[in-house]
Amino acid sequence: MLRIENLSVSYGSRRVLHNISLELYSGEVLALIGPNGAGKSTLVRAVSGVIPVDSGHILTNDLSANRSNDFSRYSLNLLSLSSMQRARCLAVVPQAVSLPPAFTVWETVLMGRTPHLNFLGQVSARDEAIARLALQKVDALDLAERRVGELSGGEQQRVLLARALAQSTPILLLDEPTSNLDLHYQVGFMETVGALAAQDNLAVLVAMHDLNLAARYASRVALLVDGEIKAVGTPRQVLTPELISSAYHLHVQVISHPFVDVPLVLPGDK
Amino acid sequence: MRIRPYFYTLSFLCVTVVLSIAIGSVFIPLTDLGRILLGWLNREPFTEPLKTFAFILTDIRLPRTALILLTGAALGGSGAAYQGLFRNPLADPYLIGVASGAGLGAVLAMSIKWSYSFWGLLAVPVAAFLGALLTVFLVYTLARVGKTIPTTNLILAGVAFGSFATALTTYLMLRSTGELHRAIAWLSGGSSQAGWEPVLAILPFLAIGLGVLLLSGNALNLLQFGDDQAQQMGLPVTRTRTLILLAASLATAAAVSFSGIIGFIGLIVPHVMRLWFGADYRRLLPLSLIGGASSLMLADIIARSVMAPQELPVGIVTALVGAPFFLWVLRRAKNQGFW
Numbered sequence: 001m002l003r004i005e006n007l008s009v010s011y012g013s014r015r016v017l018h019n020i021s022l023e024l025y026s027g028e029v030l031a032l033i034g035p036n037g038a039g040k041s042t043l044v045r046a047v048s049g050v051i052p053v054d055s056g057h058i059l060t061n062d063l064s065a066n067r068s069n070d071f072s073r074y075s076l077n078l079l080s081l082s083s084m085q086r087a088r089c090l091a092v093v094p095q096a097v098s099l100p101p102a103f104t105v106w107e108t109v110l111m112g113r114t115p116h117l118n119f120l121g122q123v124s125a126r127d128e129a130i131a132r133l134a135l136q137k138v139d140a141l142d143l144a145e146r147r148v149g150e151l152s153g154g155e156q157q158r159v160l161l162a163r164a165l166a167q168s169t170p171i172l173l174l175d176e177p178t179s180n181l182d183l184h185y186q187v188g189f190m191e192t193v194g195a196l197a198a199q200d201n202l203a204v205l206v207a208m209h210d211l212n213l214a215a216r217y218a219s220r221v222a223l224l225v226d227g228e229i230k231a232v233g234t235p236r237q238v239l240t241p242e243l244i245s246s247a248y249h250l251h252v253q254v255i256s257h258p259f260v261d262v263p264l265v266l267p268g269d270k
Numbered sequence: 271m272r273i274r275p276y277f278y279t280l281s282f283l284c285v286t287v288v289l290s291i292a293i294g295s296v297f298i299p300l301t302d303l304g305r306i307l308l309g310w311l312n313r314e315p316f317t318e319p320l321k322t323f324a325f326i327l328t329d330i331r332l333p334r335t336a337l338i339l340l341t342g343a344a345l346g347g348s349g350a351a352y353q354g355l356f357r358n359p360l361a362d363p364y365l366i367g368v369a370s371g372a373g374l375g376a377v378l379a380m381s382i383k384w385s386y387s388f389w390g391l392l393a394v395p396v397a398a399f400l401g402a403l404l405t406v407f408l409v410y411t412l413a414r415v416g417k418t419i420p421t422t423n424l425i426l427a428g429v430a431f432g433s434f435a436t437a438l439t440t441y442l443m444l445r446s447t448g449e450l451h452r453a454i455a456w457l458s459g460g461s462s463q464a465g466w467e468p469v470l471a472i473l474p475f476l477a478i479g480l481g482v483l484l485l486s487g488n489a490l491n492l493l494q495f496g497d498d499q500a501q502q503m504g505l506p507v508t509r510t511r512t513l514i515l516l517a518a519s520l521a522t523a524a525a526v527s528f529s530g531i532i533g534f535i536g537l538i539v540p541h542v543m544r545l546w547f548g549a550d551y552r553r554l555l556p557l558s559l560i561g562g563a564s565s566l567m568l569a570d571i572i573a574r575s576v577m578a579p580q581e582l583p584v585g586i587v588t589a590l591v592g593a594p595f596f597l598w599v600l601r602r603a604k605n606q607g608f609w
Contacts (some may be wrong), residue, residue: 033289045498048498048501048502049501049502050497050501050502082506083502083504083506083507084504084505086504087502087503087504088504091502091503092499092502094498094499094502099402100357100494100495100549102544102548102549102551103550104548105493106493107550111491111495111503112503114488114492114503114504114505115320115503115504117488119485120485120488121487121488131489133480149486163503167503167504214599235276246437258330
């Protein structure tokens with residue numbers, strides 16, 4: 001659904017991303033992991049068109065075509081689109097920090113419909129129905145009339161997910177959505193994301209820190225270190241003691257979850 | 271909930287407009303106002319004292335009321351836009367220096383001996399607009415750190431540049447010889463500018479400026495989430511920001527051109543409207559226009575009644591009410607995360 005080819009990004013003279021190539025398929029959750037400063041957020045910002053890129057392509061299917069993972073049909077370069085057009089292809093869920101507190105949840109989610117509105121910003125009954133459905137999908141319909149500032153961090157994060165869903169895009173990028181949440185909300189949030197990817201056939205990229213959460217809920221994992229993709233594959237393939245130890249400069253052990261077939265990463269020597 | 275805010279604010283505006291027309295050095299009773307209105311509708315000649323009243327209405331009260339109405343709307347609307355644009359509850363045309371810059375431009379234009387014609391008058395808002403733009407650009411550049419504009423930097427740069435422009439304005443006024451009376455009249459608030467010409471001169475600027483602002487409610491809503499998120503939701507951020515900034519500066523310049531520098535309306539009105547009617551800029555912008563017009567009208571009525579027949583500069587009244595309110599907002603912003 002999304003294909004990143006040889007993407008390079010710099011902040012000033014410092015190169016932050018080197019020749020990143022990555023493919024994201026419909027119906028999957030791809031976890032982007034890596035140490036602080038590796039460039040996870042930069043990748044999300046570059047793909048969403050917020051920062052300029054030095055070189056490379058970001059391709060997606062033609063919007064009129066059916067969602068497919070047939071790369072020969074990739075024709076649309078996201079970088080050449082206007083922000084309005086791009087926002088119809090791809091939605092971003094940022095970390096829920098410093099949100100404008102005075103808007104209601106309903107107002108916030110409805111703003112996700114922006115790329116589908118006319119220049120007057122008139123909201124139709126259909127837009128409202130889509131926003132309501134989005135709130136339903138993240139199980140936050142009962143919050144609609146509340147002000148965003150009154151919500152807990154976990155609730156705010158769900159509202160931002162609903163706002164992204166209201167954009168009705170085939171691609172979803174999430175930038176460390178679970179970093180400020182407690183265990184209960186982390187698990188609940190990732191359960192929701194996984195279910196959405198499967199049911200709505202969305203292509204989902206999640207930048208995240210928690211390796212075990214990634215192992216549990218991502219179909220594939222990409223390891224980003226110092227602006228380069230070091231490994232892409234299933235959690236079993238990427239979350240190995242060798243790769244993780246060298247990426248994080250830390251001795252780790254990888255064991256199997258006692259009940260579920262996923263790896264568990266634990267810090268420490270033998 | 272959708273209709274009510276407009277009902278309340280528009281009713282209040284109507285009351286202030288009627289009061290503004292009736293009250294002055296000569297009081298025109300409401301019944302006489304009605305009779306004059308009927309007379310105009312029926313095209314009947316007036317007898318005294320209605321004849322005098324009608325003259326006062328057309329040549330003094332109505333143009334003044336119209337000018338105050340437009341000025342207040344411009345200040346309220348541009349105040350709301352600046353606050354939304356800078357995501358800062360303290361930004362208003364006065365505090366970030368735009369009004370002072372526009373004032374400097376206006377006085378520069380007045381110090382040149384234009385004939386007192388419509389086209390001569392038009393030079394004043396044009397110069398004020400250029401002054402406002404230059405100020406925005408300077409303050410913006412001075413306050414910027416990387417891609418962000420920290421609150422403290424913005425206010426400090428704005429206040430510093432504002433004082434500089436005000437000082438220069440005062441100097442120019444003391445120096446100028448020919449058209450001094452016009453500059454002084456300007457300083458004391460545009461009330462002394464009689465006739466319809468000033469109203470007509472600022473009307474095109476206001477129509478464009480406020481027209482754009484009224485259409486930018488949705489964009490300002492999105493900008494509240496920060497530039498990144500606004501763009502990810504599909505807003506062309508740089509272009510939109512520039513457009514709103516130009517429109518707000520145009521409105522500020524028009525307001526300042528003939529009414530002098532009137533502080534606090536642009537600050538207070540959007541805050542009150544936000545507290546009462548919510549943070550949605552699609553509603554906040556029109557309500558701030560209406561609220562700005564009615565509150566400046568009220569201030570003007572007070573300014574010309576408390577020491578009648580002498581008039582207070584309307585800026586004194588807005589500051590007397592505005593300063594305590596400003597302090598209260600500061601206090602409240604600290605205690606509550608309303609913004």
